[in-house]
Amino acid sequence: MNYQATYTFRQKLTLTNQYSVTKDFFASIFEITGDNRNVIIPRNMGRVARYSISASYPLQVCKFWELTTFLDGGRSTYRGNLEGTDIDLSQTTWSVRVQNSLKLPWGILMDLSYERYSDWIWRGSIRVRGNQSVDIGLRKDFLDKRLQVRLTGSDVFRTTNDYFYHGNYGGIEIDGVRSFDSQRFSPSATWKFGNQKVKAAKRSKGAMEEELRRLQNGD
Numbered sequence: 730m731n732y733q734a735t736y737t738f739r740q741k742l743t744l745t746n747q748y749s750v751t752k753d754f755f756a757s758i759f760e761i762t763g764d765n766r767n768v769i770i771p772r773n774m775g776r777v778a779r780y781s782i783s784a785s786y787p788l789q790v791c792k793f794w795e796l797t798t799f800l801d802g803g804r805s806t807y808r809g810n811l812e813g814t815d816i817d818l819s820q821t822t823w824s825v826r827v828q829n830s831l832k833l834p835w836g837i838l839m840d841l842s843y844e845r846y847s848d849w850i851w852r853g854s855i856r857v858r859g860n861q862s863v864d865i866g867l868r869k870d871f872l873d874k875r876l877q878v879r880l881t882g883s884d885v886f887r888t889t890n891d892y893f894y895h896g897n898y899g900g901i902e903i904d905g906v907r908s909f910d911s912q913r914f915s916p917s918a919t920w921k922f923g924n925q926k927v928k929a930a931k932r933s934k935g936a937m938e939e940e941l942r943r944l945q946n947g948d
Contacts, residue, residue: 775809
């Protein structure tokens with residue numbers, strides 16, 4: 730069950746308010762097996778509720794710099810009985826993402842984004858420590874915009890490689906870390922086939938014909 734309301738002011742500032750309730754949520758819990766080992770087992774949780782509000786705003790700082798900010802805040806509640814273990818966890822969460830689009834010399838375009846988010850709950854049972862990351866992208870067009878060359882970098886400073894987590898329920902207390910290879914750098918190239926000018930002319934003609942048709946029909 731999901732309710733959402735969105736308001737846009739002057740086609741720039743966008744506010745979104747959301748409330749959702751999920752029953753039989755697909756959760757995961759730690760369970761101890763023999764020899765002090767533990768495994769992660771999927772279970773259905775009774776009820777999960779989340780309330781959030783988010784905002785986004787694009788800003789043309791100057792001729793060569795466009796800045797867009799995304800903000801999100803909310804609270805999530807997880808309740809249920811899993812294999813005789815009562816779980817009742819709540820977490821206030823927030824995140825902020827700042828995305829920059831810059832026009833550099835020699836026709837180079839750069840995308841630079843920064844994201845930071847708070848602690849959160851994973852799969853209804855584990856608290857995960859918040860983190861932050863920086864992504865970058867460079868692109869340039871060649872040969873009358875037929876060829877576009879890109880260079881992208883994800884998690885440039887390797888700040889989201891490790892996820893520290895904590896669990897404490899059913900008499901079991903768990904602390905750990907999961908590591909991922911989140912830092913990536915990759916080049917790519919895109920080639921556009923066909924006559925781009927002809928395609929643009931066809932689109933323009935189609936729009937004109939549609940407008941004439943509306944005038945003739947009195948729409």
